[in-house]
Amino acid sequence: xxxxxxxxxxxxxxxxxxxxxxxxxxxxxxxxxxxxxxxxxxxxxxxxxxxxxxxxxxxxxxxxxxxxxxxxxxxxxxxxxxxxxxxxxxxxxxxxxxxxxxxxxxxxxxxxxxxxxxxxxxxxxxxxxxxxxxxxxxxxxxxxxxxxxxxxxxxxxxxxxxxxxxxxxxxxxxxxxxxxxxxxxxxxxxxxxxxxxxxxx
Amino acid sequence: xxxxxxxxxxxxxxxxxxxxxxxxxxxxxxxxxxxxxxxxxxxxxxxxxxxxxxxxxxxxxxxxxxxxxxxxxxxxxxxxxxxxxxxxxxxxxxxxxxxxxxxxxxxxxxxxxxxxxxxxxxxxxxxxxxxxxxxxxxxxxxxxxxxxxxxxxxxxxxxxxxxxxxxxxxxxxxxxxxxxxxxxxxxxxxxxx
Numbered sequence: 001x002x003x004x005x006x007x008x009x010x011x012x013x014x015x016x017x018x019x020x021x022x023x024x025x026x027x028x029x030x031x032x033x034x035x036x037x038x039x040x041x042x043x044x045x046x047x048x049x050x051x052x053x054x055x056x057x058x059x060x061x062x063x064x065x066x067x068x069x070x071x072x073x074x075x076x077x078x079x080x081x082x083x084x085x086x087x088x089x090x091x092x093x094x095x096x097x098x099x100x101x102x103x104x105x106x107x108x109x110x111x112x113x114x115x116x117x118x119x120x121x122x123x124x125x126x127x128x129x130x131x132x133x134x135x136x137x138x139x140x141x142x143x144x145x146x147x148x149x150x151x152x153x154x155x156x157x158x159x160x161x162x163x164x165x166x167x168x169x170x171x172x173x174x175x176x177x178x179x180x181x182x183x184x185x186x187x188x189x190x191x192x193x194x195x196x197x198x199x200x201x
Numbered sequence: 202x203x204x205x206x207x208x209x210x211x212x213x214x215x216x217x218x219x220x221x222x223x224x225x226x227x228x229x230x231x232x233x234x235x236x237x238x239x240x241x242x243x244x245x246x247x248x249x250x251x252x253x254x255x256x257x258x259x260x261x262x263x264x265x266x267x268x269x270x271x272x273x274x275x276x277x278x279x280x281x282x283x284x285x286x287x288x289x290x291x292x293x294x295x296x297x298x299x300x301x302x303x304x305x306x307x308x309x310x311x312x313x314x315x316x317x318x319x320x321x322x323x324x325x326x327x328x329x330x331x332x333x334x335x336x337x338x339x340x341x342x343x344x345x346x347x348x349x350x351x352x353x354x355x356x357x358x359x360x361x362x363x364x365x366x367x368x369x370x371x372x373x374x375x376x377x378x379x380x381x382x383x384x385x386x387x388x389x390x391x392x393x394x
Contacts, residue, residue: 191211
């Protein structure tokens, strides 16, 4: 027969193993979308995933943000190029949701980097080089306090590719095989042509 | 006769070249010994900053500034977990924040504070202090969050390391309008330093 004190100790020890209501929030699968490569007039698509870790369902939305810095040129604000679908979301614990980030590069965009001052902008210690961000934030139902993350985004506008580039690459990579194939065709064609000629005579 | 011989020779050379090509292509897969070693790496999770109560690690949902006279300074906001009975305290010795910010992400996050415009013009301005939780000497809250009650975004340049907390103090100056009740949202944004 166990004493009351033994039961009390057991209860206290048991309480230690009950998980506390540890506050968690929302996770994202990438902290930057920098140096996306594309061509003027084309659209770049990238995916980004959120995972709910909070015990409560959270509601939120995506938006773009431009960090204005004195003296910045017009290549830094690319918020008007960006759309995120779906924009609004609700997320529960353990749930993952995929969002599509579309960057529509204007036809007249000049070559080079847009949205950040350096290709290193995503690296730790380079926050001063970031200008354009995508942002998500969310809150539990009825809340007026949101939390979110600033995710830097930048685009490298490349020169339009030569339409024959894949063919040229294939020829360069298989030049020996192609030459040997030509020799084989010539070697096989000559006797065949000769035989055809003899039959004709 | 010689034509036939040359024809056969051509075919023989062609077959030889075909074998050479096939052999050459196939040869690319010949691996005599493995020079491959496995590497592995992983990245830590990236999670939003959690806004929790003054003591417990429970996420708060709302922050409320109690009613005050027009143009008054309200320095006793409270959150829905600690309630009005345990509001923010400004003091040179025993200050207590309105909420704490906890970084559960895998790396340090720099904090940016954002507010939306206070509705009905109820606020004239809002200020903040973001300090280490061991600092209990916050008697004055004077970093500008919004100078006019309108929406604002303030990069604080203050980082929170993984698993660490920061204490957030808020103070609101009400506008001169009487009998109004307005709302605004506060956002805590994290960013890789």
